[in-house]
Amino acid sequence: MSGNKTLIMIKPTAVRKGFIGPIMAKISEGGFKIQAMKYMQLTLEQAQAFYAIHKDRPFYGELTEFMSSGPIVAAILVNDNAVEAWRNYIGATNPAEADEGTIRKLYGTSLGENAVHGSDSDENAEIESNFFFSATERF
Ligand code: ATP
Ligand code: MG
Numbered sequence: 001m002s003g004n005k006t007l008i009m010i011k012p013t014a015v016r017k018g019f020i021g022p023i024m025a026k027i028s029e030g031g032f033k034i035q036a037m038k039y040m041q042l043t044l045e046q047a048q049a050f051y052a053i054h055k056d057r058p059f060y061g062e063l064t065e066f067m068s069s070g071p072i073v074a075a076i077l078v079n080d081n082a083v084e085a086w087r088n089y090i091g092a093t094n095p096a097e098a099d100e101g102t103i104r105k106l107y108g109t110s111l112g113e114n115a116v117h118g119s120d121s122d123e124n125a126e127i128e129s130n131f132f133f134s135a136t137e138r139f
Contacts, residue, residue: 005035006082007128009117012070019107020073023116026103027077030089036133037075044068050131053124059112066112074132083125086118 047064091102098105119125
């Protein structure tokens with residue numbers, strides 16, 4: 001049985017380019033409901049903690065510096081089979097390889113600056129949701 005929640009972020013480049021509104025519209029069109037949402041800037045230390053799972057990857061420094069380089073939007077989205085549904089909806093990690101009409105194809109800039117994040121498992125959706133949101137911030 002798959003969970004119905006995923007943690008997503010709109011990444012700094014997409015925010016800088018003015019894509020919060022279009023991406024929020026895609027969230028709504030895709031049938032995802034918003035349980036929690038905030039606009040904030042991660043410190044480098046917070047980005048390092050969030051992406052600790054990737055700490056041995058060669059792109060960890062670049063990734064955490066980028067993710068703390070400007071404001072982001074973080075949200076918990078609700079849908080059937082939410083983790084997989086969102087990952088399918090946003091497209092491949094590299095926007096150049098993402099299907100037409102997906103969020104990363106439409107609003108991504110490069111492999112590193114690929115517009116949005118999505119949790120990769122129900123377990124990580126829970127961990128990542130708790131990273132950003134307390135119980136009183138969820139509706
Ligand atoms: P995300 O976790 O952001 O939803 P993902 O699950 O599709 O993306 P991961 O393998 O978890 O991809 O990588 C995390 C992020 O690290 C990617 O979204 C991308 O921005 C960045 N990244 C992945 N591979 C590379 C790479 N080879 N070079 C630079 N950045 C990379
Ligand atoms: Mg991932």
